[in-house]
Amino acid sequence: MEQYTAIQEIKTANTKYDLHENIPARWSPRMFSTEPLGLEELNALFEAARWAASSNNEQPWRFIYAFKGTPAYEKMVRCLSDFNKKWARNAPVLLLTAIKEKFDSGKSNYHALHDLGLAMGNMTQEAQSRNIALHHMAGVDWQKAQEIFGVPEDYHIATAVAVGFYGGDASELPENLEKMERSHRKRLALEDIVFKGSWPAR
């Protein structure tokens, strides 16, 4: 636990502006506490996601969840990239997130992925308030997952997500992953992503 506190400190962002404590403290661990995550907590996360904004209030987000120790969980692990397979089983819960690709009118919903992101942002906020970490994974074989989990073709799996309480012991991870847990989070400078009045000339 003392070790974890040291990692949490490394991962906490140094912000120039005074932000809500959830923002600098959030990070994407590859290790989790052994404390189990219950259905009550999981449902609170889903309900947070549910209240996000979306284009035309379409709510294009869908979620499949599995608890560790169930066949569905093992099936999810099998859909992950080799890299993610090395650590994702540390999480007590795995999710698959999916989007509904079209409006009921049949028109393509360009903003579906954006809106799923907003919903996951809401989920992140609720999770962080409960000391629960989310680790989003792009490295998932979505076509394989689509088949295994019976996802209809008008939906598209977007990510897998590892969910669990913050904690765990970094030294139990493979060496290259342990190093990642002990490194500072890095971001582009604000002036590289925020422009006043127009895009900068280049």
Add this chain to the structure above:
Amino acid sequence: MEQYTAIQEIKTANTKYDLHENIPARWSPRMFSTEPLGLEELNALFEAARWAASSNNEQPWRFIYAFKGTPAYEKMVRCLSDFNKKWARNAPVLLLTAIKEKFDSGKSNYHALHDLGLAMGNMTQEAQSRNIALHHMAGVDWQKAQEIFGVPEDYHIATAVAVGFYGGDASELPENLEKMERSHRKRLALEDIVFKGSWPAR
């Protein structure tokens, strides 16, 4: 102000689970307080967005902002749909959000829109903590905006966002919009968006 409190009450979500107060209280107004929003507050919102997670830590999010009363603001208004033009000028600040569509390797970044959504989720959390509202708009002529604001072709404008402190007087809105401010927020049931172990048969 008393009137606004009544609207805030209508808009607050009735949640089954006990969520962080920011989640049920957030909504997307078409009216705003006359209190101006300063650059310090705006930068805090951008810094919150900056610390979101992203695929490969690519940070594909970009933002252009404009304060009311500036030429850039009027240019943004001109890019909005006719419907959004009816109310967006109530906001002291307008943003355009954009994504970087490809990784530096040239490979398409499928998750860019999702990750922009995560960043906007972070921004939402910080905003809500400061009583600032965001109203995301899909109704923006992105090609026109792309041209007017000099956005390079490897970036893609995703949304416009109205930003301002919660408040304002709904009765000053056109009648159909006023009605929307006074109606409850609606969402799909949790069981329609969350599935245990596999997609439900249909």
